[in-house]
Amino acid sequence: MIGVFDSGIGGLTIVRELVRKLPEYRLIYFGDTARTPYGTKSPETIISYAIQDAEFLLEHGAKIIVVACHSASSVATEALRQRFPEIPIFEVxxxxxxxxxxxxxxxxxxxxxxxxxxxxxxxxxxxxxxxxxxxxxxxxxxxxxxxxxxxxxxxxxxxxxxxxxxxxxxxxxxxxxxxxxxxxxxxxxxxxxxxxxxxxxxxxACEVAEEVAAFLSTHPEIEAKLSKNGKHQIYVSDLTEAFEQVARLFMGRKVNLLKADCEMYHVIKPNGS
Amino acid sequence: MIGVFDSGIGGLTIVRELVRKLPEYRLIYFGDTARTPYGTKSPETIISYAIQDAEFLLEHGAKIIVVACHSASSVATEALRQRFPEIPIFEVxxxxxxxxxxxxxxxxxxxxxxxxxxxxxxxxxxxxxxxxxxxxxxxxxxxxxxxxxxxxxxxxxxxxxxxxxxxxxxxxxxxxxxxxxxxxxxxxxxxxxxxxxxxxxxxxACEVAEEVAAFLSTHPEIEAKLSKNGKHQIYVSDLTEAFEQVARLFMGRKVNLLKADCEMYHVIKPNGS
Known part of the structure; x- marks a missing residue:
């Protein structure tokens, strides 16, 4: 599958373009609505969130990753490429x-x-x-x-x-x-x-969809790994009615959001104080 | 210490009132800036975050807890009282x-x-x-x-x-x-x-500060546990320049924010798909 992640549901504008340009491929989307937005947070925090989001997509079958979130694209792309050197990573x-x-x-x-x-x-x-x-x-x-x-x-x-x-x-x-x-x-x-x-x-959104399309046409070995059947999967880490409404606004049609089976919690490291 | 938590730094308006009304007590504040805001998220997610925030305060010496966040006060107070039955919990x-x-x-x-x-x-x-x-x-x-x-x-x-x-x-x-x-x-x-x-x-903010003051005057056994010396501690789970500026706006003076020694991450539970 083509994996796409975003800090929330805004990245569905990217999904919409990808589906328009590459209708034959199956997509998996992860929107981190439990911690949205990323744009107000520090680079270190955004990097750590982006790595977790990419891990979620890879564990669920993504073979390439599109970073839909501009904040994550801006500050976390290098870290993602270092962490997942085998995976083609696109950003906006x-x-x-x-x-x-x-x-x-x-x-x-x-x-x-x-x-x-x-x-x-x-x-x-x-x-x-x-x-x-x-x-x-x-x-x-x-x-x-x-x-x-x-x-x-x-x-x-x-x-x-x-x-x-x-x-x-x-x-x-x-x-x-x-x-x-x-x-x-x-x-x-x-x-x-x-x-x-x-x-x-x-x-x-238009530009990154073009780029993914061009990449797939020149990389048949990756293209062959992408599944071409089945429904797109749209996961979010938190689900509210408002998110469903906004998702509809972004996709231009009704969207079924699935609550991702993951929890976000604090891990308090031992410290001196 | 009097513990106060909020989804971000907005709760500093409550801290300001508490300091004004109860200047003799030491305060510890936790602002969950890495996952702010709470107000757009689901009740289940807010409850789970609120419990983690309260744990952070208790581990760092809080003896009573003030929930500064209205969203958490609205949906998580019962869950907090069940989880921490020994701790006086105030909400807004x-x-x-x-x-x-x-x-x-x-x-x-x-x-x-x-x-x-x-x-x-x-x-x-x-x-x-x-x-x-x-x-x-x-x-x-x-x-x-x-x-x-x-x-x-x-x-x-x-x-x-x-x-x-x-x-x-x-x-x-x-x-x-x-x-x-x-x-x-x-x-x-x-x-x-x-x-x-x-x-x-x-x-x-004014009302909850009044309530805490009234409680302490009638509960000397709790009042005796509160430390009366030392600086207030203001922790955040993520630190940005913008947060520091906003904190100043809220407190009406310069505030030293400390980055809390905790990490937020996804825990992906095993699932069938």
Missing amino acids: VSPSVKKALAVTRKKVIGVIGTRATVSSGIYQKKIAEIDPEVKVYGNACPLLVPLVEEGWLKKPETRRIVKKYLIPLKMRGIDTLVLGCTHYPLLKPIIQAKAGRRITLVDP | VSPSVKKALAVTRKKVIGVIGTRATVSSGIYQKKIAEIDPEVKVYGNACPLLVPLVEEGWLKKPETRRIVKKYLIPLKMRGIDTLVLGCTHYPLLKPIIQAKAGRRITLVDP
């Missing part, structure tokens, strides 16, 4: 960087995302490696995730807040804007309206 | 209920809080036990926590959103409003302005 940052570089004309790119994603500076780093002349400006937008999860996709409050978040980026003269969080594609109409026609939006 | 709902009943004239009370708190119906239940004639209306306000954590305490967007959340309660004719989440006292000026002068706000 690299294909978005490639796309953003392909579309920018003025070489000024904006990135919006969670605090963890933006303050990781990962986009700046990856873009500078390819084209050091490109300027990259980030702005953390912590209110957009709760606004989407409230279902306030078209409310005037949402418009005002999106506008406010985009002002500093527009003042820098960006012509390309990366939607650096799984939730933001749902706000695409508002973001495009407030950004203006001259700014091209990059949706990482 | 009961003293707020008492206060709300004391101040309402028209017997119509509003409650705002997270989804977990509001959908638990705990206020309705507790108030009906004391005075079944009182009407209680709740409204979940999931955007207020992220707005406070962004520091948007006076922004026009915040005013508009507060107004929107209060409309259905005002239409019910409430004359008393319980601020059923640790973050809301920071929005008191806006909430009061949008609620209007005729609505009295109930701040659970």
